[in-house]
Amino acid sequence: MPKNLLHTIQLPKDLRKLPEDQLPQLTQELRDFIINAVATKEGHLGASLGVAELTVALHFVFNTPKDLLVWDVGHQAYGHKILTGRRDNFHTNRQLGGLSGFPKRSESEYDTFGVGHSSTAISAALGMAIANKLKGDTTTQHIAVVGDASIASGMAFEALNHAGVTNTNLLVILNDNAIGIDPSVGALKNYLTQVNLDGAPETDTIFEALSFNYSGPVDGHDLSVLIAALERLKNIEGPKVLHVITKKGKGLRQAEEDQVKYHAPGKFDAKTGDLHPRSNEVLPPKFQDVFGKTLVELAEKNKNIVGITPAMPTGSSLKFMMEAFPDRAFDVGIAEQHAVTFAAGLATQGMTVFCNIYATFLQRAYDQVIHDVCLQKLPVIFCLDRAGIVGEDGATHHGIFDLAHLRSIPNLIVFAPRNEIELRNILYTAQLGLELPIAIRYPRGRGNILEWEHPFQTIEIGKAAPLKNGGDIGVLSIGTVANNVTEAITEIESSSAEKIAHYDIRFLKPLDTGLVHKIFSNHKHIITVEDGVKKGGLGSTILEFAAENNYENPVKILGIPDEFPEQGTVEELQDMVGISSSKIVEAIQSLLPAV
Template identity: 65%
Template sequence: MLDFRFHMNSSILQHINSPEELRKLSLEQLPKLAQELREFIIAIVATKEGHLGASLGVVELTIALHYVFNTPIDNLIWDVGHQAYGHKILTGRKEIFETNRQLNGISGFPKRSESKYDTFGTGHSSTSISAILGMALAAKLDGASEKNHIAVIGDASIASGMAFEALNHAGATDANILIILNDNAIGIDPSVGALKKYLTNVKKGTAKDENIFECLNFDYTGPIDGHDIELVISTLEKLKTKKGPKLLHLITTKGKGLKQAEENQVIYHAPGKFNKETGDLLPKSKEFQPAKYQDVFGHTIVELARHNKKIIGITPAMPTGSSLKFMMQEFPERAFDVGIAEQHAVTLAAGMTTEGYMPFCTIYSTFLQRAYDQVIHDVAIQNLPVIFCLDRAGLVGQDGATHHGLYDIAYLRCIPNLILAVPMNELELRNMMYTAQLGLNHPIVIRYPRGRGVLKEWKVPFEKIEIGKAKKLKNGTKIVVLSIGHIGNMVTDVLHDIEPNEKIGHYNMRFIKPLDSTALKHIFDSYDHIITIEDGCKIGGFGSAIVEFANELSYHKPITVLGIDDKIIEHGTTKELHQITKIDALSFKLKINTILNATK
């Protein structure tokens, strides 16, 4: 044992830089370590921001897992990685934890390239059981069946289809895996669905005779108090010696140890900056700020739904993040949170469309990736006019590589029957939504970014937008910029400051599919150099579409494509990432001036 006889007056955490050091502590010292670990997380997140509540809820479990198991020899996966802050601190990253989610700092999620203790990257949910089963089966093939394989998954994440697919497979094997169900009745928003009700009944002792996990051939233990560290450790010690698939059901409180985080679990999932002593959120600036695009969506769908009783709202577990919460409050019978189930959300919307309803399926760009087959098979092939409102498109900032919405233009543009619309500001988002619910013959995706728009007034009367029609913003004679989406506002500002200004034209294309072929023919006939700019990947993106158009019509004008290069973009503020990827105002201005000088 480490000699911490003085521990009542000094920090234990300051001496812990690895699980090996953690395992030298006595059981009596662990509650104090848990308190210090909570305080450490709170202090850093209060000033640096990040995901708070999830990690506070698993402090005892984190300590217990590394105390009982021989990590990293024993594999440990956190699903989803919001809850892994304590894990990172105890596995050698305490001194650099203040760089969490900062540019060139450590990731906010587990990341294999960052630490040998991060056995699998988990930015999206519900992947852990499949991954840990793969590791366990591989270990068996290697003759290392004594190794332990542990996955920690939340009750919201285990309700996802992929998790059930993995449970179904795992229960039919003799793989040495332990699934720890961290049951706190909330993901980002409160958990939903029949499984949540079942788990609630288990906790109350009113569940039906059969246990769903035992029926799937798991050795079930629980539910137990996930904050009783001695009980958690003794339970893990027993399970450690058992072979085959096991499931431990833990009851925890998200935000444990910070009163406000326990009482306001949605807000304190990722609260921004707050007072570490009181827990109070820091006051926001009173200066005018434009509306967030998500709120423009949320308020607009409510306004439309008041007049169109066929409008339905659907989101996979993001009612607050997408602002569908506004419709859920006013029209609860017509707004559905389906849980972490993107595939189901898309096909549910398709089914409702066949019965004459107009579902707005609001989903983050990075999460629509999880339902790609459904977009093709269930929506596009049948040409069902589902309205997809694609939030968090483009670079999203500090959530990093797993959450950037960089690929949606490329992966959607190739799908037949799909309309792809990109508003430049709040008013265009509003009018695109209005136009979509007037009745279309095709499915439509309306793509918009995370963050705020640019307008002071956007709640004005609706106007129909002609599908596939670009908008000329500025005349020019030599160079023309074709922008798509919010980034066009930056283009407008830069062009206003460039001399000679009259040489440069600017079009807000608004639609990537269908392209405005009439406008493009005029553009290629009138300008010497075309520049495209987008906040998505260049391969297969908007610029690629313009190059393809030029090739098909045998235009030979030079085309400069600005966007995200073929590489993974890590975390940082959106401003920093725009600079790194050279789609910020300064980089754009330098590119324009370079081309201008070359044409003189």
């Protein structure tokens, strides 16, 4: 049996000592290691399997970490982490206190740039290249590995446009597998597919038009071809593109055949590749599915409804709309800015537009929300998926800033449903003809209600919902964290629980000022609870209200402190930041002696 090579590799310098003919064996061991790790610990699978050869080739040819390697998004960087000193700790990947699921500068000198959102790598690598050029460094190599879905983003094109006139030592690796999380879309995808079919085109490529030296396409699973191409490009001056064709999920049959499901498949059998059988238990729906199925139901009666997603039709469940009404549902690719202004354009012509964007990704289109939608009072319906703490994806993906950054925008309604029925009803209400845009934010994962498809009811805009009467302490929550508050009150003994009232604010904006006046008048102490940042969110709103109306009641704010929470389970992280049911119990009990 051949000697195990992977366990002799602590750092890339060890890899570079191997003869080239041993690299295929190392690559297979790396691929097997990733499969076994993700099978038991979960995580992103297909993307890292697809670049196993490319990862080995890059660290073999280039003198990392002196040569600077930037991975776009980072879904595909597991092999990179394993080869750069983190193999023995890889079992902690995406766990509380463990390795991040994405490249992270504070974790390793080999992680040259922190990533998690797409299309940043070329800009970052170009910045590094120009910095070194200004310092007189002409030997350091700067490599950006970008997928075909990411390179279609506006930011990536902005970077290519700039880089083409800089004559810097920049190499862009286009990892072309025709899929991001869902299949890639758009004219550029069609162009790259044609280049792949035709081989190297006779006419200038789009990259050559941008003054890049273009090479390819080459087989991304042929190590000898990859290494030869990279060695050659090391000695070519100026910006360069190497077009590499790979297969996402390479080496695991199921991951190759079902690339969407095996992007992040959960736990599976490492030997067979089969997903673990699902339980027959009937579970409450995912909030994403409540959105997707309700939208189809509404669209069947409202012919003006259209849906938009920037590259997340499966994750957001807009796929249901795309299947039912393919002419009225649009995947615009990784292009959040375009998605928002596209939605605005549709709205000017009387369409009822549901623009579904993950909360963390809406940050990328903040100007468009302000300038193109809210300033013009266009009634776009923003559905912000994966709001709040999302868990193992960590700091780059938590949707914790939306309440704060949206509340400051004039003309925008901000709503957070506490359960599936509330989400269903606000979607119904929004399409009846609001005069202003609305942002509806809801979490990743399942709700708590099995029977959620009730007849629609209209929600009065700006009205909160009292959930429990009580005496001296008034607890105000927004969104699904209301469940934690309810659990906390239930845990407190009945005599004390009678002193606690609970209100679901629902609308951060417009605030139900009439009810909030009553809350300050009826309760000595106020507690606010939110799964967003403290600064600028619900607590800040209530404090501003108190100051404006000369209320002196003490207000305790429970929410996410002024820091970036790392990876971990939702339950672990909620407890760390103080919004778990047990931490809410502690907050309430700290006030009970005073009342």
